[in-house]
Amino acid sequence: MRHLLSTKDMSRDDAITLLDIAEDMADVADREVKKLPTLRGKTVVNLFFEDSTRTRISFEAAAKRLSADVINFSAKGSSVSKGESLKDTAQTLAAMGADAVVIRHPASGAPHVLAESGWIDAGIINAGDGMHEHPTQALLDAFTIRRRLHQGGARGKGLDGVTVTIVGDILHSRVARSNVWLLTTLGAHVTFVAPPTLLPMDLTGWPAEVGFDLDAAIDSGPDVVMMLRIQLERMNAAFFPNSREYSRRWGLDDERFARLAPTSIVMHPGPMNRGLEISSAAADSAGSTVREQVANGVSVRMAALYLLLSGDREDS
Amino acid sequence: MARTVLNQADITRALTRISHEILESNRGADNLVILGIPTRGVVLAQRIAETIRRIEPAATGVRVGSLDVTMYRDDLAHTRTRTPSRTHVPGSIEGATVVLVDDVLYSGRTIRAALDALGDHGRPTVVRLAVLVDRGHRELPIRADFVGKNLPSSTDERINLHLLEVDGDEFVSIDGGDGPAHVGAENEDAS
Amino acid sequence: MSSERAASTRYLIRGATLPDGTGTDLVLADGRITELGSGLSSAGASVIDAAGLIALPGLVDLHTHLREPGFEQSETILTGSRAAAIGGFTSVFAMANTSPVQDTAGVVEQVLALGERAGYVTVQPIGAVTVGLAGERLAELGAMAASRARVRVFSDDGFCVSDPLLMRRALEYVKAFDGVVAQHAQEPRLTEKAQMNEGALSGELGLTGWPAVAEESIIARDVLLAEHVGSRLHVCHVSTAGSVDVIRWAKARGINVTAEATPHHLLLTEDLVVGYDARFKVNPPLRRREDVEALRAGLADGTIDIVATDHAPHPVESKDCEWDAAANGMVGLESALSVVHAAVVAGGQLDWSDIARVLSATPARIGRVNGQGQGLVVGAPAELTLYDPSASRVFDREDLAGKGVNSPYLTMTLPGRVHATFHRGYATVLDGMLRPIAEIAAHGENDRG
Numbered sequence: 035m036r037h038l039l040s041t042k043d044m045s046r047d048d049a050i051t052l053l054d055i056a057e058d059m060a061d062v063a064d065r066e067v068k069k070l071p072t073l074r075g076k077t078v079v080n081l082f083f084e085d086s087t088r089t090r091i092s093f094e095a096a097a098k099r100l101s102a103d104v105i106n107f108s109a110k111g112s113s114v115s116k117g118e119s120l121k122d123t124a125q126t127l128a129a130m131g132a133d134a135v136v137i138r139h140p141a142s143g144a145p146h147v148l149a150e151s152g153w154i155d156a157g158i159i160n161a162g163d164g165m166h167e168h169p170t171q172a173l174l175d176a177f178t179i180r181r182r183l184h185q186g187g188a189r190g191k192g193l194d195g196v197t198v199t200i201v202g203d204i205l206h207s208r209v210a211r212s213n214v215w216l217l218t219t220l221g222a223h224v225t226f227v228a229p230p231t232l233l234p235m236d237l238t239g240w241p242a243e244v245g246f247d248l249d250a251a252i253d254s255g256p257d258v259v260m261m262l263r264i265q266l267e268r269m270n271a272a273f274f275p276n277s278r279e280y281s282r283r284w285g286l287d288d289e290r291f292a293r294l295a296p297t298s299i300v301m302h303p304g305p306m307n308r309g310l311e312i313s314s315a316a317a318d319s320a321g322s323t324v325r326e327q328v329a330n331g332v333s334v335r336m337a338a339l340y341l342l343l344s345g346d347r348e349d350s
Numbered sequence: 351m352a353r354t355v356l357n358q359a360d361i362t363r364a365l366t367r368i369s370h371e372i373l374e375s376n377r378g379a380d381n382l383v384i385l386g387i388p389t390r391g392v393v394l395a396q397r398i399a400e401t402i403r404r405i406e407p408a409a410t411g412v413r414v415g416s417l418d419v420t421m422y423r424d425d426l427a428h429t430r431t432r433t434p435s436r437t438h439v440p441g442s443i444e445g446a447t448v449v450l451v452d453d454v455l456y457s458g459r460t461i462r463a464a465l466d467a468l469g470d471h472g473r474p475t476v477v478r479l480a481v482l483v484d485r486g487h488r489e490l491p492i493r494a495d496f497v498g499k500n501l502p503s504s505t506d507e508r509i510n511l512h513l514l515e516v517d518g519d520e521f522v523s524i525d526g527g528d529g530p531a532h533v534g535a536e537n538e539d540a541s
Numbered sequence: 542m543s544s545e546r547a548a549s550t551r552y553l554i555r556g557a558t559l560p561d562g563t564g565t566d567l568v569l570a571d572g573r574i575t576e577l578g579s580g581l582s583s584a585g586a587s588v589i590d591a592a593g594l595i596a597l598p599g600l601v602d603l604h605t606h607l608r609e610p611g612f613e614q615s616e617t618i619l620t621g622s623r624a625a626a627i628g629g630f631t632s633v634f635a636m637a638n639t640s641p642v643q644d645t646a647g648v649v650e651q652v653l654a655l656g657e658r659a660g661y662v663t664v665q666p667i668g669a670v671t672v673g674l675a676g677e678r679l680a681e682l683g684a685m686a687a688s689r690a691r692v693r694v695f696s697d698d699g700f701c702v703s704d705p706l707l708m709r710r711a712l713e714y715v716k717a718f719d720g721v722v723a724q725h726a727q728e729p730r731l732t733e734k735a736q737m738n739e740g741a742l743s744g745e746l747g748l749t750g751w752p753a754v755a756e757e758s759i760i761a762r763d764v765l766l767a768e769h770v771g772s773r774l775h776v777c778h779v780s781t782a783g784s785v786d787v788i789r790w791a792k793a794r795g796i797n798v799t800a801e802a803t804p805h806h807l808l809l810t811e812d813l814v815v816g817y818d819a820r821f822k823v824n825p826p827l828r829r830r831e832d833v834e835a836l837r838a839g840l841a842d843g844t845i846d847i848v849a850t851d852h853a854p855h856p857v858e859s860k861d862c863e864w865d866a867a868a869n870g871m872v873g874l875e876s877a878l879s880v881v882h883a884a885v886v887a888g889g890q891l892d893w894s895d896i897a898r899v900l901s902a903t904p905a906r907i908g909r910v911n912g913q914g915q916g917l918v919v920g921a922p923a924e925l926t927l928y929d930p931s932a933s934r935v936f937d938r939e940d941l942a943g944k945g946v947n948s949p950y951l952t953m954t955l956p957g958r959v960h961a962t963f964h965r966g967y968a969t970v971l972d973g974m975l976r977p978i979a980e981i982a983a984h985g986e987n988d989r990g
């Protein structure tokens with residue numbers, strides 16, 4: 035794997051291989067020594083142009099468990115925030131001998147540009163770009179669903195026939211985009227539920243059904259309900275009137291949660307707005323995977339780093 | 351032109367002998383953990399464990415598992431990306447006698463990686479190495495304790511080792527370096 | 542040899558094909574076309590073999606960004622004039638978004654003078670509608686009109702005159718000197734942070750959408766305002782099928798509106814954005830295939846009056862970055878004729894006399910520029926270009942003569958090539974090569990002196 039930029043172009047076989055390797059990586063966490071020597075001598079740079087402590091420490095833990103050296107390059111308070119271009123930053127990292135760059139950037143496509151530019155030869159992992167994609171989040175979500183459904187027998191399996199309802203701000207969500215491609219590639223059926231203002235105006239070509247009614251979606255008995263974080267500043271831009279109305283119509287409150295089947299999985303990429311898009315009862319229930327998602331994130335990112343940094347880069 | 355050096359019966363005999371030798375050197379099957387190195391080493395480890403249980407029906411304590419070494423290899427950057435196999439270490443290896451099992455011993459680098467991998471699971475009292483074929487050309491100070499067949503070969507020769515469970519047929523053959531590429535653990539070991 | 546040509550004022554162009562398909566020789570002398578016909582005498586003339594070449598009236602670009610004064614790292618009036626000449630142009634209208642803005646008589650006269658000094662093309666300044674393009678107060682439109690630059694086209698291009706009252710007043714005011722307001726139609730609230738055409742692809746790529754309605758609603762408002770006050774309106778770079786419909790409706794209603802389409806909007810679609818290559822970032826954005834088809838049809842049926850390049854050079858660093866941070870705009874002068882050839886001539890929607898109309902006569906008339914767009918007739922100013930329609934080339938940086946290399950066509954194969962361009966009777970391009978700067982400047986001196 036030369037880069038990990040999006041899930042859209044990921045094949046089913048490649049996705050399952052990555053998830054299977056993530057299973058092996060998860061096993062490492064149960065061992066006496068929770069570290070592998072695999073990426074000794076490799077340098078992984080976390081290049082974050084947006085604050086995201088969760089994602090950064092997840093990648094950092096993943097890289098360190100594989101014995102890579104980790105450099106955290108936060109754009110806040112650095113030369114980058116003083117107007118240094120992505121190009122100059124990339125060339126600096128190249129000169130420092132970065133083998134992989136994990137990039138989080140507010141501009142959609144920035145990881146793409148970095149990968150195609152020739153400014154740096156390192157493997158690029160997209161850790162979230164604007165409203166475009168967040169592939170490792172989708173991979174960890176798929177991994178979490180697969181483990182819940184198949185436990186120890188998850189290896190080699192897809193998500194065939196699994197119904198997933200993704201609820202919330204689809205328009206601005208890179209998590210929703212990465213998930214819709216990956217989950218459907220793995221055989222799942224995805225439904226979006228959102229206020230019409232928070233859906234892309236044209237969903238032609240997206241392999242998802244669309245609805246505005248969360249109650250109807252709940253009553254259809256989905257295997258998985260994935261709640262997205264709602265940004266409160268959206269209401270200032272007239273996407274919805276206020277948080278109370280949003281919560282009433284599109285929040286997973288106690289009453290809706292109670293109507294879900296006991297086997298339903300409740301997911302949230304975090305950080306959660308408890309009481310807004312998800313109630314505490316739902317978030318803390320046995321069906322909730324919120325904490326598993328965090329643990330699984332490290333395993334999935336280890337798998338991604340392994341696939342990126344092992345093997346001959348020329349012939350990949 | 352492949353030349354068969356071991357047929358299925360030869361392989362079975364060799365594994366039986368190795369099983370006896372393991373029991374003898376361990377003075378029984380107590381605290382014995384047999385770990386195969388994927389892919390074909392795992393099959394051989396299972397057969398050795400079965401043979402030991404057959405020879406000493408009282409030896410219920412013998413444990414068998416697999417130890418993948420992909421993440422410990424020193425050549426990850428020089429070959430195409432390898433997909434790791436499953437590691438399954440049955441219980442604690444603390445204080446145990448571990449027998450590592452591989453199909454072909456060549457440079458010794460796989461075994462070096464296996465020893466590192468094993469160390470991350472605990473500290474056995476003794477580690478032994480069993481291989482079906484030893485073809486020489488060691489690059490590291492490593493030797494096998496139990497060998498099915500010594501097969502001195504030149505580096506441009508190719509050893510083909512097939513096992514029923516993996517390949518559908520079973521033999522060990524040797525051919526010149528110009529033959530078609532072949533799937534076999536001995537090639538992986540040739541770094 | 543160059544000095545010999547500099548002194549030569551008489552050219553015989555032998556065996557050219559006129560836009561209507563007829564063959565002819567042309568004699569250029571004393572800055573005019575003096576003879577048309579076959580077998581004309583070569584006495585005292587430099588002879589140009591134009592067999593297989595189409596003679597077009599000198600092209601006129603109503604929408605060029607020359608960047609000087611203020612942004613000379615992107616383009617200067619000299620470099621932009623050279624890009625124009627190699628593209629077959631003999632006149633360009635210089636947009637007002639310079640620094641200082643072309644919002645006073647002083648600045649427009651400076652631009653005019655720099656154009657004359659360069660001498661490759663007629664540089665006709667456009668005046669800003671509002672002071673500093675700020676959209677708040679009218680600029681001194683009358684003073685610019687009365688200046689030596691004789692400004693007739695006013696535009697805040699780059700920005701939309703979005704305030705309806707200010708737009709109404711501007712439309713009314715320019716009637717006093719037969720001016721026209723050229724509107725960059727972009728509703729600002731509907732395009733906040735917009736990055737590409739809004740549709741299925743923008744959703745997938747996670748780029749903020751730039752809806753067609755943001756353009757169409759302004760055009761609809763402006764044609765109604767133009768009707769109400771009885772003024773002349775020009776719509777810059779029409780990019781959507783809906784805009785074509787609105788303009789078609791307005792023309793049918795008798796409203797005095799003209800419209801332009803750019804070469805890139807006639808050829809390229811939004812699919813090029815997929816790789817986030819900022820060379821394809823432009824304002825208005827590249828649209829869908831249906832929009833491209835509608836623009837071509839509109840150009841063919843006269844709804845869209847002209848083609849204008851919106852030549853927008855940028856320094857390399859403005860495009861060598863992530864999409865959101867990149868500047869909008871493409872260079873277009875050097876490639877315009879080939880792109881129009883590929884977009885509408887190759888498919889038979891327009892013929893070469895239509896090209897003469899949409900790239901010379903009509904833009905000259907809309908802009909009220911002197912000495913341009915008068916066609917290839919005896920007595921007309923010797924403004925013409927010789928184009929080889931049978932040529933084909935992989936367009937590359939060598940084909941760019943301005944400072945900007947932000948061309949979307951690099952590595953694409955384009956038809957045709959400009960063989961020669963004549964401005965005021967002297968050659969600015971011969972054998973596909975620009976004539977030297979000093980030689981052209983000397984011609985300009987002679988003309989003025």
Ligand SMILES: [Zn+2]
Nearest residue numbers: 698699725777
């Ligand atoms: Zn404009």
